[in-house]
Amino acid sequence: MTEKASQKANVVAERLRAWDPKAIVEVMEFRGETTLVIPRELLRAAAERCREYAELRFNLLTDATCVDRFPHEPRFELNYHLVSIPRRDKIRLRVRLAGADPVVDSLVPVWPGANWLEREIFDLFGIRFSGHPDLRRILLPDDWEGHPLRKDYPVEGYRDVPNTGALFRKSSA
């Protein structure tokens, strides 16, 4: 399994390295899953190549999500999960973003399905996607403050804290 996975990783990583030697920062293997870390500037171009190259053909963007490693820096990890339906293959592309400047190119021009996935990440993590056609909050109200899935956002939230004490005092008075 691991050997098969690392061979697979080599195919994708080498094809991308042949395109641009700087395209892959790191290749990671864990439990048979391959993660390719891509520099931020090259994300969209690398994604396009993953979809277009005849040996890769990752035609389905199945998921995009983010992990906040606060207080470590760079704190954000953006993960794009790609599937190649014709080749029965999966890969994860990763971009690391610093907390001070969480901006990355949108992948909507490559896969239109990235639209709502990126809006969700924008809404819950506050990462901005340049070139996104409609970057608005999607799950939370437009006037919400903060980005709840960040690690420095408390689980109980900042606002709408039910002030039961005040209610109780009012009713008993």
Add this chain to the structure above:
Amino acid sequence: MTTVETATGTAKTMVLNMGPQHPSTHGVLRILLELDGETVVKAVPDLGYLHTGIEKSCEDKTYSQAITLTDRIDYLNPLGNNLVYCLAVEKLLGLEVPKRAQYIRVLLVELQRISSHLVWLGTHALDLGAMSVFLYCFREREEILKIFELFSGQRMMTSYIRIGGIALEPPAGWRAAVERFLKMMPSRIDEYEALLTGNRIWMGRTKGIGYISTEDAIALSMTGPTLRASGLAYDNRKLFPYSSYEEFAFDVPTRTDSDCFGRYMVRVEEMRQSLKIVRQALNKISHDGPIRSEAPGIVPPPREKMKVEMEALIYHFKIFTEGFSPPPGEAFVTVESPRGELGCYVASDGSSKPLRVHFRAPSYINLQALPKLIVGQLIADVIACIGTIDIILGEVDR
């Protein structure tokens, strides 16, 4: 309000607010429809009315506690959600699950698929004006819920699939209950088809409505019956088998009509295929054998052992107080839910609580294609299109 070009000249459009409490939006979905007469010019879905922050809550629970939250994501597929989360954590841990537990999992998630499709068929038919189908579908769904209750004590929020196996040994009489269901169900599916498939009103309401091409469907990351009705046999059970699906013989139904009728036909056929899988699983499940893997410190020990072995008691106490700590890393697992590719991404930092849990919710991503399906259609067809995407708002908003 804007002015648009129409076949007969220019016309003014109007904006209609549909939902979030509309009976046929299947929950709290709001759509802003811009209409030219009865034709949809533009559609903007507005979501989030059911956002409960499940992913954030998972970060504050131990790995085993988070299972109860997964039930509530897609409330018509709780066992499937349990399964995908447990598979992801098991992958993170490198844990093997005994075959017997794997088959029981398959049996239950396939029954769940049938029950979910029954709710879909009933409500979709109700939306389009066929009241009686709804009553028939819910009658059969009740039988499946009774089986779930037999297994787990719960009809809907089962939390029956656990990390490393399943919660309990299946109860006495479960085989007979599943047998009864398998005997009854095929003729019932024929009944629904007799009511709908050749029905002229049904065909008129669904044929040629909500067309989406294979290329557009893949580009918009659509999966599940909606993609299969556009001609692509993409099914995780076949392409990336999990939980021993490679040992089961079944077909992946596809259609090429890419419309509401095609999606209906795919789902009806999927119910028949699921019955085939349930039958095979029933034959494969042995009468006794382990239902949980042997992993001290991760999987709770059997109750009897706790009464005679001190180690078992200690492990039990530790699992339910501090939990267990998987190695730092991450895992992404996808399964085929009734609505499409359901994925779970779990990242661990080596502590006893997950660093991040993310669900790839198929109805959220499929719903993205709604404007593509309905622009240019009549307002009555919007209802048919929402129905055949088969959204569950609990899963859309999480």
